Amino acid sequence: MATNSSDLPKTRSVTSNLDELFxxxxxxxxxxxxxxxxxxxxxxxxxxxxxxxxxxxxxxxxxxxxxxxxxxxxxxxxxxxxxxxxxxxxxxxxxxxxxxxxxxxxxxxxxxxxxxxxxxxxxxxxxxxxxxxxxxxxxxxxxxxxxxxxxxxxxxxxxxxxxxxxxxxxxxxxxxxxxxxxxxxxFNLALVAVGPIPLMVITMAIWQRKAKPTFLRIRTAISSVNGNLQEGITGVRVTQSMNRQNRNLRKFDTLNTEHRDAAIKGGFLSGMLMPPIEVISMASVALVVVVGGQQVLNGTLELGILTAFILYLLRFFEPIRAMTMQFTQFQKAxxxxxxxxxxxxxxxxLVDAPDAKQMPPINGKIEFKNVSFEYVPGLPVLNDISLTIEPGESVAFVGLTGAGKTTLVSLVQRLYDVTSGQVLIDGVDVRSVTRASLAGQMSSVLQEPFLYSEAVSANIKFNHVNVSEKSVINSATAVGAHDFISKLPTGYSSILEQRGANLSMGQRALVSMARAIVADPRILILDEATANMDSETEYQLQEALKEVLHGRTSLLIAHRLSTITSADKIVVLEHGKIVEVGKHEQLIANKSVYSKLYAMNFGEPIR
Ligand SMILES: Nc1ncnc2c1ncn2[C@@H]1O[C@H](COP(=O)(O)OP(=O)(O)OP(=O)(O)O)[C@@H](O)[C@H]1O
Ligand SMILES: [Mg+2]
Missing domain, CATH: 1.20.1560.10 (ABC transporter type 1, transmembrane domain)
Structure with a gap:
């Protein structure tokens, strides 16, 4: 459930930038x-x-x-x-x-x-x-x-x-x-020696007051520079394709100039502090030399003691100077x-219940019982959803964008807790078992495939490190990824750069599809897994899926995939409510919501 407790407290700040201001x-x-x-x-x-x-x-x-x-x-x-x-x-x-x-x-x-x-x-x-x-x-x-x-x-x-x-x-x-x-x-000479200290303290206090805004300005400026730099690098592809480099540079220049100017002023201020402190501490030494020297001449003080005094004084002001310099560092820390x-x-x-049990081996039945869900309190996204999915069934969820498809399937994985109602797997409420034992038995391919900057085979094995290389190849073959993986420089051991930047989006989706089935999960969730594929790849995958989905409970979300048409059940969602459930032919024959959606979105001929 969405609660504010998961927010970083924003009392002090609203954005990271303001954060730095604190x-x-x-x-x-x-x-x-x-x-x-x-x-x-x-x-x-x-x-x-x-x-x-x-x-x-x-x-x-x-x-x-x-x-x-x-x-x-x-x-x-x-x-x-x-x-x-x-x-x-x-x-x-x-x-x-x-x-x-x-x-x-x-x-x-x-x-x-x-x-x-x-x-x-x-x-x-x-x-x-x-x-x-x-x-x-x-x-x-x-x-x-x-x-x-x-x-x-x-x-x-x-x-x-x-x-x-x-x-x-x-x-x-x-x-x-x-x-x-x-x-x-x-005692008396000591009094003379520490005499100028109050002056020193006053000088430092004044300096701190004057310098604080400038050091704050430097930190704010550098965080803006960093923020802009990060954005600039992350978005460089868009920038280059839209030819916005000059504008970005101008913006960067402005921020960078602000930092430079603030830093120059900071340097100036730092330089301002040392001379007075130095003069005051040396004045103190001079005072001791004059007063103490007189005493030595009078014979009331020994020369060695005077020397020791002067040496002590030189040491004495060192920590004071050091601490002045460390002041801002302390504040920052x-x-x-x-x-x-x-x-x-x-x-x-989202934590395991104190008495959470291990999820027994999953058979594959999924039940939604009067499930309602809201991300933001008061704004329901799912509304009283009741649905039973039998083990081994493949169910397609369709609906316009924002209808709640992704939200619905993420409740099965317990990425969120329902606001009301229950999600049951094999009759067990997902909230009553540990998240680890639940997540270990299902797989998903999400709307945006996420790959790690590791070898292809490691990406397919993922957390199932004990899976054999053979199973890795089998999974890749099953989803039709084997061919392109074999053509990579070192095949399955090729390292993916920058989370897969050296693969096309469709190829990334295929790798994550292979990952999803490598551990033979009982429940498989495919959310727009084919969105980035060309029709040829999609067609091949769809053929492969018939095999892959066989015997598993599978939840499919797709705008185009014609696998929908052969799903055991199609669930049509509209504004977070189930409006229709049935098989493709049935729903088409009814000439209702689905048939309109189908005509609009999946207008491809059924192959
Ligand atoms: N993290 C979130 N916080 C707040 N609201 C959200 C969040 N994720 C989704 N929503 C809202 O919930 C509704 C359903 O979103 P959901 O992602 O489930 O739609 P969807 O059917 O999967 O759409 P699409 O076909 O575009 O993927 C949308 O109105 C969306 O604005
Ligand atoms: Mg979605």
Missing amino acids: LGNVYDATVVRRLLSYVYVYRSTFFVALIGVIFYIAAVVAQPLIIAWGIDGFIAPDPGETRWGNLRTVSLIFLFDVLVMGISQYIQFRALARLSTRLLFDLRRDMFNHLQGQSATFFERNEVGRLMSRVQNDVLALQEFTEISVPTLADILMLAVIAVTLFVTD MASGARIFELLDIEPD
Whole structure:
């Protein structure tokens, strides 16, 4: 049934474009919590990264202290008589410290790379699987582009976030440790050193406010460029045949120019931030040199401590700068995370009942009992359909376009649930058995054949991987596809390019027809399977079908196929209602709806 629960929530956005407009907070507790549940699986790796971080910070913070120790202990007291031995010890300790720093940084990066790649893997897998479990309704309502962007871009943004999050945490920790060290070493000098920080914070806040619209503009522009690019490439055949390239290029140019201009402005803004921050941090260093230098001259401060102070300060402003640059990345990641988890939280609206059983081997009886169906609540597409199809019968559904033929047969496969009434197979309600056990026993060839970019034989075997090559060839022969497949460069092992782009539409239909019968299904559904074939191929197929349909329950939808005329039963649909049921001759003799349709649509002579 069509419910709104299968929609991606549209409160924030209506289209994918607007989706991009949504800039989240820098910190979104829900997203971080959900993300942590993914990290939890790899907690040991995370722990390793954390240990790396701690050792790294300890090593970095120790450096100025070691230098101060060297200066105050062995250089400053008696410059004339340098105590080489002691200084050498200091140097060795310093070297050791640097080694610890390097190794811990390596460990940290390695662990983080492992963690974030696995996270990405898990998230993509979950999303793919989650999407596969959604109903047909879901995909009708959500654009492919939007879904793709979530699985690709949003996951990537979240991965980047994971990668920078630990270094940022490390930065914050380092900031705190350095600040504490500064104040413990010399409280007054520390006050002088952090004096310019409020100025820095104000500068960054102003910059953020000014820059935000521009970064938003860049993202909107790039998503328009990408959208246009995708459309342009997908529709290139139509474009070329209608000679619309120039117009498309002009449109692309407009969007691309907008992106370029926004990006230039963004670059300009990024360039604007660094100099003031740099000046302020260096001003802070200069202040410390002046005030601290005075103290050294007065003899109230040791030279080594001053040196350590300056080194700390240089380190101190580094994380601040880094975090400024990562600000927008954080925002983006939080927005992406929110979108990802939003998608993962959508409950599939067609699920197996909790007590669903396996469908027993199908005999082939199909019953529609007072079936009504609506895609959109309040707009009935099928109206009180009751019909019984005996095992082995072939039934043709005819009716004008939009009459509800495709909808009716898709209820047999339970692509949708009925709005009211029941669909029974061998007396079993399709909702009471698992979808897998049901789908495994029937096959369909749909209005638009879908082939995978795999070998022809793999396309015919499809999910029945254990089917023998012989059966593959038999099926292809039965539907009349063997000849053209044999003529392909490497026959059955030829790879289909771009989902079958190297085959004609009719050939694609034949391959999917072979696929439909390869596992010998009890129920076969052919929806306009012959729509793209020339009359010659169709005629051959029709001959083959007599054999193929024999002994199976088959539901046929066709506008032209003359197989209709030999169907056991013809069901005429009009506006979602059954208006006539009977055999061809009967219905023609009645001179009613079918005979008119026949005259209009299937006006070919009966062969
Ligand atoms: N996914 C959908 N969401 C909403 N309405 C739909 C959807 N699919 C079909 N419809 C509507 O349901 C009605 C029946 O469509 P259906 O595809 O069953 O017709 P059909 O008889 O197979 O037509 P055709 O001969 O053109 O294939 C149409 O009015 C159509 O607009
Ligand atoms: Mg149809």
